[in-house]
Structures are given as C-alpha cells and as structure tokens.
Amino acid sequence: MSKQINVALIGNPNTGKTSVFNALTGLNQKVGNYPGITVEKKQGVCKLPRGVKAHIIDLPGTYSLNASSLDENVVIELLLNKNDKDFPDIAVVVSDVENLKRNLLLFTQIKDLEIPTILVINMADRMRYKGISLDIEYLEEHLQTKIALISTRKNEGIDELKQLISNYKVVSVTPCLNPSNIDKTYFESLEKAFPNQSLYKLWLVITQDVNFGKTDRNEVQAIASFKTKSKADLKRLQQKETIKRYQFINNVLKKGQTIDRSQAKDLRSKLDRVLTHKIFGYLIFFIILLTIFQAIYDWAQIPMEFIDGAFASLGELTKNTLPEGAFTNLIAEGIIPGLGGIVIFIPQIAFLFLFIAVLEESGYMSRVVFLMDRVMRRFGLSGKSVVPLISGTACAIPAIMATRNIESWKERLITILVTPFTTCSARLPVYLIIIELVIPEGRFLGLGYQPLTLMLLYLIGFGTSVFSAWILNKVLKIRSKTFFVVEMPNYKLPLFKNVGLTVLEKTKSFVFGAGKIILAISIVLWFLASYGPGENFNNAENIVKTEFASQNLSQGELQQKIASHKLEHSFIGITGRAIEPAIRPLGYDWKIGIALISSFAAREVFVGTLATIYSVEDDDVDTITNRMAKDTNRITGGKLFTLASGISLLLFYAFAMQCMSTLAIVKKETNTWKWPVLQLIIMTAFAYIVALIAFQFLK
Amino acid sequence: MNTTIQNILVLITLGLALAFLVKKFFWKKSAPKKSCGGDDGCGCH
Numbered sequence: 001m002s003k004q005i006n007v008a009l010i011g012n013p014n015t016g017k018t019s020v021f022n023a024l025t026g027l028n029q030k031v032g033n034y035p036g037i038t039v040e041k042k043q044g045v046c047k048l049p050r051g052v053k054a055h056i057i058d059l060p061g062t063y064s065l066n067a068s069s070l071d072e073n074v075v076i077e078l079l080l081n082k083n084d085k086d087f088p089d090i091a092v093v094v095s096d097v098e099n100l101k102r103n104l105l106l107f108t109q110i111k112d113l114e115i116p117t118i119l120v121i122n123m124a125d126r127m128r129y130k131g132i133s134l135d136i137e138y139l140e141e142h143l144q145t146k147i148a149l150i151s152t153r154k155n156e157g158i159d160e161l162k163q164l165i166s167n168y169k170v171v172s173v174t175p176c177l178n179p180s181n182i183d184k185t186y187f188e189s190l191e192k193a194f195p196n197q198s199l200y201k202l203w204l205v206i207t208q209d210v211n212f213g214k215t216d217r218n219e220v221q222a223i224a225s226f227k228t229k230s231k232a233d234l235k236r237l238q239q240k241e242t243i244k245r246y247q248f249i250n251n252v253l254k255k256g257q258t259i260d261r262s263q264a265k266d267l268r269s270k271l272d273r274v275l276t277h278k279i280f281g282y283l284i285f286f287i288i289l290l291t292i293f294q295a296i297y298d299w300a301q302i303p304m305e306f307i308d309g310a311f312a313s314l315g316e317l318t319k320n321t322l323p324e325g326a327f328t329n330l331i332a333e334g335i336i337p338g339l340g341g342i343v344i345f346i347p348q349i350a351f352l353f354l355f356i357a358v359l360e361e362s363g364y365m366s367r368v369v370f371l372m373d374r375v376m377r378r379f380g381l382s383g384k385s386v387v388p389l390i391s392g393t394a395c396a397i398p399a400i401m402a403t404r405n406i407e408s409w410k411e412r413l414i415t416i417l418v419t420p421f422t423t424c425s426a427r428l429p430v431y432l433i434i435i436e437l438v439i440p441e442g443r444f445l446g447l448g449y450q451p452l453t454l455m456l457l458y459l460i461g462f463g464t465s466v467f468s469a470w471i472l473n474k475v476l477k478i479r480s481k482t483f484f485v486v487e488m489p490n491y492k493l494p495l496f497k498n499v500g501l502t503v504l505e506k507t508k509s510f511v512f513g514a515g516k517i518i519l520a521i522s523i524v525l526w527f528l529a530s531y532g533p534g535e536n537f538n539n540a541e542n543i544v545k546t547e548f549a550s551q552n553l554s555q556g557e558l559q560q561k562i563a564s565h566k567l568e569h570s571f572i573g574i575t576g577r578a579i580e581p582a583i584r585p586l587g588y589d590w591k592i593g594i595a596l597i598s599s600f601a602a603r604e605v606f607v608g609t610l611a612t613i614y615s616v617e618d619d620d621v622d623t624i625t626n627r628m629a630k631d632t633n634r635i636t637g638g639k640l641f642t643l644a645s646g647i648s649l650l651l652f653y654a655f656a657m658q659c660m661s662t663l664a665i666v667k668k669e670t671n672t673w674k675w676p677v678l679q680l681i682i683m684t685a686f687a688y689i690v691a692l693i694a695f696q697f698l699k
Numbered sequence: 700m701n702t703t704i705q706n707i708l709v710l711i712t713l714g715l716a717l718a719f720l721v722k723k724f725f726w727k728k729s730a731p732k733k734s735c736g737g738d739d740g741c742g743c744h
Binding site for chain 2: 323324325326327328330516517519520521523524527660
C-alpha cells in the first residue's frame with residue numbers, strides 16, 4: 001500500500017502558486033469551500049517518486065502570517081493545528097523570482113513553525129530577461145532548506161520538485177529567526193510560562209485573532225506569572241519581527257542573488273534604464289513637467305473663461321431679480337463672487353490631478369521617487385522624505401502626517417519643517433490669477449511664458465524645501481539614520497475608472513474643503529466692506545459730491561467714486577489702511593493686505609477675498625481678473641498689479657507659511673508649539689524679505 | 700419692511716458664518732472616550 005502525505009502549497013498572491021498546483025495534480029483536483037466560510041479550498045492528488053502519494057492543498061495566497069483577512073486566517077489556522085487532518089507533512093512555499101525578497105518573509109515565518117519547508121522559485125524563465133542570477137547552493141545552505149527552481153510556463157523543474165517533496169523527511173526544520181532576538185525579556189518570560197511549546201507558535205497565538213482550536217489565547221493569559229503586553233506594544237514587537245526577518249533575508253540575498261539590471265532585456269527593464277537614468281531620467285521628468293504645465297493652461301482656458309463669465313452674469317441676474325436690499329447685495333456682491341473665485345480654478349486643478357493620477361497609475365511616480373531619492377540624500381534627507389514632499393503638492397497636511405513612517409526623528413522633523421515649501425494645490429489659484437495678470441501671454445520655443453512661470457514656481461518650492469533641509473541638517477545636532485525601500489510596480493496602462501475617481505475625489509475635497517471656509521469668509525468680508533463707522537462712511541455721497549463738484553463727472557463715474565470712498569472708510573478699509581505701511585514696500589495696497597490676512601485661514605481665500613472686495617467696490621458686470629487688472633494704486637496712481645508687485649506677491653506666497661491648519665498639524669506631530677512658531681516666524685520673514693527685494697529690483 | 704427683513708437676514712447669515720469660522724479654527728474637539736474593556740494601553744488599568 002502506498003503512503004500518502006499532506007502537502008500545503010503556500011505563497012504570496014501572483015507567484016504562480018495555482019500553476020504549480022495544476023502542474024503537480026493535473027486533472028486530479030477538486031474545489032470546495034472551507035467549513036462555514038466562503039474561502040475556496042482547492043485540493044488534489046499527485047503521484048511522487050518511490051510510490052509516495054501526495055494530498056496537495058492549494059492554500060489561499062497570503063503575504064505573511066500576520067492575518068488581515070479570512071483567506072489568511074485559513075492558512076494560519078491550518079499551520080498551527082496539528083490535529084487538523086490536513087496539517088501538512090511538508091509546506092511548499094512558492095515564490096516569484098522577481099520578488100524573492102518580499103516572498104521570503106512568508107517563507108521564514110512558515111519555517112519558524114518548525115514544519116519541513118521547501119522553497120519553490122517560480123518563473124525561472126524570466127531570470128535572463130531580468131538580469132537575475134541565483135546561487136542555489138548558497139541559498140539552500142543559508143535558508144536551511146531545499147530549493148526547486150521551476151518554470152510552470154515552460155513546464156520546467158516540476159519533476160525535481162516532486163523528488164524534493166518525496167524526500168520531505170530530510171528537509172531541515174531549523175528556524176530562521178530566534179524569537180528572543182525580537183525582545184529577549186518578553187520571549188524569555190513566554191518560554192518560562194510554556195516550556196515545551198514552540199515560541200514562534202505561541203507568539204502567533206498571542207498576536208493573531210484567529211481560532212486556534214486547542215491552544216487559545218485564554219490559556220496563555222491564564223498563567224498568572226505571565227504578563228501579556230498591551231496591543232500597542234505587541235504591534236511594535238510585530239514590526240520589530242518584520243525588520244529582523246528582512247535583515248536576515250537581506251543578508252542571505254546579498255550573496256545568494258545578483259541582479260544586474262544592465263543585462264535585463266525585458267521592456268520594463270529597458271524603460272527603467274531610461275526613466276531612472278542619472279541624466280536622461282531627470283531630463284524626461286523635466287519634459288513631462290513642462291508638458292503638464294503647458295497642458296494645464298491650454299486645456300483649461302475655455303472652461304475657465306466660461307465659469308468666469310457665468311459667475312459675473314449670475315451676480316447681475318441676482319441683483320436684477322431679487323428685491324433691492326442688503327441681503328440681495330450680500331448674495332450678489334459677497335457670496336457669488338467669493339465662490340466664483342474658487343470654482344473658476346476647478347478645470348486647472350482637475351487637469352493637474354488628472355496628470356498626477358496618470359503618472360501614479362502608470363507606475364512612473366515610483367520611478368520619480370527613486371530618482372529624487374538620489375538628490376535628497378545629498379541634502380541629508382532620507383528617500384522616505386520624498387513621499388511627503390511629493391504628496392505636499394496636493395496638501396501639506398496629509399504630507400506632514402505621512403512623515404510618521406520616517407524612523408529617524410531628525411529626518412522626520414526636517415521633513416515636517418520643509419514640507420510647507422512644496423507648492424500645494426491651495427497656492428495654485430493665487431499663482432494662476434497673478435500669473436494671468438502680470439505675465440504676458442507670449443511663447444518661447446513653443447512654450448508659453450505663463451506655464452513656464454507656473455513650473456518655475458513649483459521648482460522654486462521644491463528647491464527651497466531641499467535647500468532648507470540641507471541647512472537644517474547642518475544646524476540640528478541630532479544623530480540618526482534610516483533606510484529607504486521602494487517597490488517599483490510594473491508599468492501599466494492607467495485604468496480610466498481609477499484615474500477618474502482620483503480626479504473627482506481630489507477636486508471635490510479641494511472645492512468643498514476650502515469652499516465652506518471661503519463662503520464664510522466672503523460673508524464676513526462683505527459685511528466689513530459694506531459697513532463702516534463715522535461720518536466718512538455714512539456721509540460718503542455728500543463728501544464725494546462736494547469734493548468733485550468742480551469736475552464734470554458722469555453719473556457712473558460719480559457712483560464709482562462714492563463706492564471707492566465708502567470702501568476705503570468701511571471697517572475693512574480702515575483695517576487695511578492700518579496695515580498698509582507694512583506692506584507698501586512690497587508693492588501691495590490695503591486690499592491685498594486684507595487678502596493676505598484672510599488667506600491665513602487657507603491660501604486660496606486670497607482670490608475669494610479680492611473678488612468680494614472688488615465686487616463691493618465696482619457695480620459693473622465684469623470678471624474678477626478684469627476688475628483686478630483695472631485697479632490702480634492710490635498712492636502711485638499706476639496699475640496695482642504690475643510685473644514687480646505680481647512677482648513680489650508670487651514669491652511671498654511661495655515662501656510664506658500662510659496656512660493655519662498646517663501650523664496646527666505641525667504642533668500635533670511635534671507635540672510642541674516651538675516648531676510651528678519658529679516655522680511661522682522664519683517662513684514669513686523669509687517671504688517678506690524675498691518679496692521686498694523682488695519688488696524693489698523690478699519696480 | 701423689506702429693508703428690515705433683508706437686514707435681519709444679513710445679520711443671521713453673518714452670525715452663521717462667524718459661528719462656522721470659530722468652530723472650524725478655534726473650537727477644540729474633545730478627545731473621544733476610550734473603551735476600558737481591554738488591554739489597549741488606555742492607561743485605565
């Protein structure tokens with residue numbers, strides 16, 4: 001009678017595990033469900049050499065033994081329950097030659113359960129395309145296992161695998177990792193409490209929330225002398241376990257695996273060689289950026305003009321339709337222009353996020369992170385800082401929160417402090433409106449001056465954050481180091497649905513997140529601009545009529561003078577004129593001053609504020625941009641928005657810490673007011689000085 | 700009459716806008732109460 005053994009096929013998803021199962025069992029397989037759950041159970045029979053028969057179970061794909069789904073629970077429950085009729089005599093871990101490092105994490109975990117474990121390295125036919133070579137003998141020795149190098153696609157190595165399975169008794173069960181290396185005290189106390197049990201098995205019982213049959217967590221906790229740790233501490237130990245395992249894997253692969261990308265012949269490797277090239281990589285990235293910014297301008301122009309005109313007409317329609325009075329004015333001059341100031345930027349913001357989503361979905365963004373890592377290291381930052389800095393182009397708040405995965409406090413603090421320099425989407429409306437006002441529409445080598453300026457502002461933001469990081473790295477005396485690992489996904493055509501959803505979600509959060517604040521601020525600003533104290537405001541009509549009695553002004557011109565006089569003596573006008581001396585050297589007037597203050601709530605409020613102020617001042621139906629373009633500086637008599645004042649304003653917004661929410665999140669992440677206050681003072685002072693120099697040079 | 704109603708509406712809208720801004724930027728949210736039912740490190744054991 002032939003002997004039957006249980007074989008468990010285990011592996012990460014997409015390693016070709018099912019192909020191995022099919023190659024071993026052929027048609028001798030059946031599919032059912034695990035009792036009580038809807039997880040598919042595939043099993044089959046395979047004849048092995050020397051008359052041994054194997055009952056093979058194809059277990060659900062899992063990345064590790066830290067279960068997070070029903071599928072993964074099934075794997076752990078089987079491997080920990082020796083009484084299960086399917087408990088394996090041998091575990092066959094299937095890995096993919098291209099992702100060996102990641103796949104080996106699961107291998108080391110299974111091996112530590114002291115089950116005979118064979119490593120199958122699948123897709124061996126891809127090795128020469130990928131420039132990968134393996135020292136199988138070395139790997140077998142250091143992983144203390146038997147390795148089958150196979151290709152299910154070419155049906156190679158299957159007989160050797162069968163041979164190895166049939167010799168399962170000679171496979172070593174020595175663990176890869178001694179649990180005491182994770183936390184000596186904790187595991188010693190665990191060993192003391194359960195002297196005859198596998199430490200790693202006990203560790204899984206404690207940390208995994210699955211049904212373990214005979215050994216359950218109550219039994220563990222029942223031992224009075226044994227004190228379990230809090231959930232947070234256990235999580236920390238789990239993370240430490242993963243780090244220890246990867247250290248072991250890295251050491252083994254350092255000698256056991258060679259990857260020579262220059263020998264790789266597949267399309268992905270060819271593309272990677274160009275896109276991450278130390279010269280062409282940056283050049284291509286630069287060209288892609290140029291194309292994106294040019295497209296943002298060219299494609300968004302028509303919808304923006306339409307929105308601008310539509311809001312101007314809506315304001316007029318409201319005024320003509322609703323009964324005359326303060327509330328009608330509030331809607332027509334406060335709310336509608338304020339909202340119009342933000343809605344107008346939807347097309348450009350949607351296009352920006354469309355391009356970012358396409359770059360992310362296609363797999364190119366990971367290459368950018370890799371490219372940038374090379375630059376960042378020269379400035380004392382870890383590659384992990386690249387992710388917050390790049391995601392800071394959307395918003396600094398989630399970007400600062402994303403620094404939590406930087407282990408080194410120094411690098412994390414530096415990243416938190418420099419991230420607000422990255423051009424966030426809230427700066428975009430400010431940049432766009434000022435660029436439109438002061439930068440000419442001409443082209444240079446087919447590229448518009450306006451998109452070039454916008455791109456330059458993004459580069460200035462990124463450059464300043466990297467340069468400040470370099471200074472902070474020299475100034476802050478904290479010693480520490482971290483490592484950066486990034487997985488390069490395969491290139492793929494972006495899915496329309498995914499890209500569409502990202503654009504929709506980002507645009508929605510931009511409009512509704514800032515929209516509510518802008519709406520509220522527009523209402524307050526309209527009130528402050530429409531009411532004022534004293535004779536100068538209440539008796540404006542008589543004062544203006546007397547002042548201009550000698551000049552033959554038309555009715556329209558007279559009304560305009562009255563509106564301007566009232567605005568100057570309104571609450572907002574008085575406040576604005578009080579701060580005007582401080583901002584006059586930068587080329588700004590009191591209206592810009594008010595916009596600077598109100599935009600401290602959120603940068604994009606700047607445009608809404610100016611839209612509301614101009615709307616109160618000017619009764620004519622016109623777009624925001626035209627109203628701003630027409631405005632004059634009451635001191636110089638010239639245009640308010642000139643190249644000098646425009647550049648000064650752009651630079652001020654590029655460097656100033658104009659965001660209350662960012663300061664709050666910096667306080668939360670650093671747990672002190674010291675850093676956000678320093679950040680506010682230094683960034684604002686720097687912005688002021690740069691804007692001052694720019695205006696004084698260009699005026 | 701119409702002027703009075705419009706002025707009242709303006710004041711109500713202004714009040715709502717101010718309340719929203721105060722709530723958004725100055726209102727400190729109270730921390731959610733942690734359950735003391737398990738060993739979650741909430742410090743109540």
